[in-house]
Amino acid sequence: MSILVVGSVAIDSVKTPFGNREEALGGSATYFSVAASFFGKVNVVATVGEDFPKKYISLFKSKGIGTEGLHIANGKTFRWKGRYDYDLNTAHTIYTHLNVFQNFKPEVPHKLKNSQFVFLANIDPELQYNVLKQVSSPKLVACDSMNYWLEHKKKEFEKLLDKVDIILLNDSEARQFTGEANLMRAARIIISFGPRAVIIKKGEHGVIYFSKDSHFIAPAYLLETVYDPTGAGDTFAGGMIGFLSKAGRITEANIRKSIIYGSILASFAVEDFSVDRMLEISMGDIEARYRHFREITKF
């Protein structure tokens, strides 16, 4: 069943202790859609500038990612430059040039309005809400956010929460939004705003999934080499929603599997800059790592 993602397509420059990469393909919708493309059809709604390299459009197409909703606006593409030190959990922003992204008003193309799986990547919660009004009756809506919106658009975010099935936040965002240090209690507060489930992402420490009456704890796949953690959260979401769209039925068992697939996709993504590593792997590699993950966590 088809997936719709709304978010950013960007040009990132990243420096880590292990190297650096200038002007590479980035953005939340990019990471999400490349990860999800292993499982089925994904369509991107985003905006880029006239300078956006054609080769990246070709890249999307080569992965079967629909670009009908990728609007090319007058101006330059969203650019972000960041740096990570040895603590790869924390990104230090050098600059953010929103460029055409500043005026992004997501419009869902007519024939994508019946998308079954919708991921609202981290953008203004008002825009996320507006996207939801454009889709007819999705089977599952998941959404992400960030500290800026939780602080400056708290009311709008709360309103959105009531309309989504799964909200993904990292641990510091969950704590910030709820004012509660304990993640279990923070999750309960978030669920009281309406979503069916919350996923709290703890980076290299894994994720915790909470619904009204269950929870699931998953460690992260352990890696010897992490080159660039940029996009890990969106890649996680892409693997997760991708698997669910393929599985079709939203059961507790499928959600748990989808969380592991999300972790596996993220574990590949951070092994190189941009989406490079995901372009090298096959579904067989993903399945092999999934089996290995099961092996190193079973008791």
Place this chain on the structure above:
Amino acid sequence: MSILVVGSVAIDSVKTPFGNREEALGGSATYFSVAASFFGKVNVVATVGEDFPKKYISLFKSKGIGTEGLHIANGKTFRWKGRYDYDLNTAHTIYTHLNVFQNFKPEVPHKLKNSQFVFLANIDPELQYNVLKQVSSPKLVACDSMNYWLEHKKKEFEKLLDKVDIILLNDSEARQFTGEANLMRAARIIISFGPRAVIIKKGEHGVIYFSKDSHFIAPAYLLETVYDPTGAGDTFAGGMIGFLSKAGRITEANIRKSIIYGSILASFAVEDFSVDRMLEISMGDIEARYRHFREITKF
């Protein structure tokens, strides 16, 4: 099979955001032995002062913990006072009065020299080494350490590593000792010094177990209320070694189970000050939480 633990028996005063407790029973050997006592016979080798409350000796005895090796020396008992803020992973020491612990020269009573399972809690690695020379042919030796020894007695610690089966360190200690930020590579370096396995403790994020040819990742049991994290690491070790001593055979499957039992015991311990919570629970409570842990981690 009987267990021997060498470490500290202390009087702790602890303040956390959730309350405080003055002059309570503490120390690495205390937490370890109370946890291990659920699984079998434990004997403590430690030293206390003449002021050590008789009620605590009775407490040990009521849990079937052997106190033959608990030496009562002239002077006062080791006292530690600490404080935790909302980040319960970090203890802030207010004072440490070593008192009689300063002159601790562990002597293993004759009839305990054939103990099958030995845990060397965090003391000077030279003393830990000396204890090993006093036991005849243990089936399993595990040991803990801390940043101070890794810095000031690095050579002695390295010498000890070659003589133990399992070394337990927390993540920052593993990184400090190896100078390697990545835990997988840090583990490999530690194993190159001789131990069969290393367990890296990540507090609320769980533990990672590495042997030469396998690894195992376990998240921590999620709690809504953490009152006092003091002793969680030693309690973990107690649950772990306790289970292994009961299981008898040191297989990969048993080691994995023992790690989960260790996590479960630690999850109880942090729910109250001192060892109070462990005094309230039964083996049935431990088994119930073990089953719940399996349920919330399976996929």
